Amino acid sequence: MSIKSISLDIFFFCKEDEKMIEQVKNAKPLIHCITNKVTMNDCANALLAIGGSPIMADDEAEVEDITSICQGLLINIGTLNQATIPSMMKAGKKANALQHPVLLDPVGIGASQLRYQTTQQLLKEVHFDVIRGNISEMKVLMNIQSQSRGVDANASDSITDENLDENIIWLQQLSSKTGAIIAVSGAIDVIVDSQNAYIVRNGCQEMSMITGTGCMLSAIMSAFMVVHRQRLLEACTYVSALMGYCGELAKNKMLVEKLGVGSLRVYLMDYLSLMNDGILKEGMKIEKRC
Ligand SMILES: Nc1ncnc2c1ncn2[C@@H]1O[C@H](COP(=O)(O)OP(=O)(O)OP(=O)(O)O)[C@@H](O)[C@H]1O
């Protein structure tokens, strides 16, 4: 089968999609985050920077209440433990019952049996609207051999222009199997449902030199998932471009100032808060696969 790519600018999306960021800022969705201890603060700040509203809560005794007052749920398994696993199950089921959208970030799913089994259980008991992770995590989800390196993707798994078509095929199968949109991050981001595929070429390698850029991407995607539920695939694609473009701008500023990755982290947050639909339109590199 031959797959062609068309470069897109925002006008190929429907008119509504031109204001995706503005609409999130107007709606200010409250997101219940059950997330890891490493990047929890970055996720809260990234959500605020883009116009969402975070609440971090993972005690089993309160997660149903918290999910009930929120509009969306993020489950990130980065530092899952015996206390938070039941919280994830409860919150996920509650969100499903309330018809709130739910996003799963299967951080390091290949690193331990606990992560793998918990994710399988979550997928059985909870419907996820979006699954966002790196390519090695997606391979483990699909039971494809992967040498994942803890929470980071393994370079040998990377999506390249040469293997893009074959990767899209199984990622779409994963989407069919789970009923979720699959958003894979890396040098090339790929966002698919069972029928369609988008590619995003924004971002820079330096983004993987600070922890949590993927976690922040998932957190921001959760806010867009709430506001743009009818255009979920496009919204996830747009967020991938948004995050990547902010990374590029942050890298440029870091280089101009001859500084290092500590500044990259700060500038990334700056650009997230300064980003709007007009600026993103100029910098996004989105292609539709057809
Ligand atoms: N080599 C690269 N070139 C361009 N962009 C990249 C590259 N590596 C990562 N990115 C970007 O960095 C962000 C995070 O992606 P990554 O795949 O590193 O997530 P992750 O492994 O889940 O991160 P973490 O778990 O540390 O939060 C995405 O926006 C992605 O596009």
Ligand SMILES: Cc1ncsc1CCO
């Ligand atoms: C480094 C790390 N370890 C568990 S979660 C996390 C954050 C990046 O996913």
Ligand SMILES: [Mg+2]
């Ligand atoms: Mg990750």
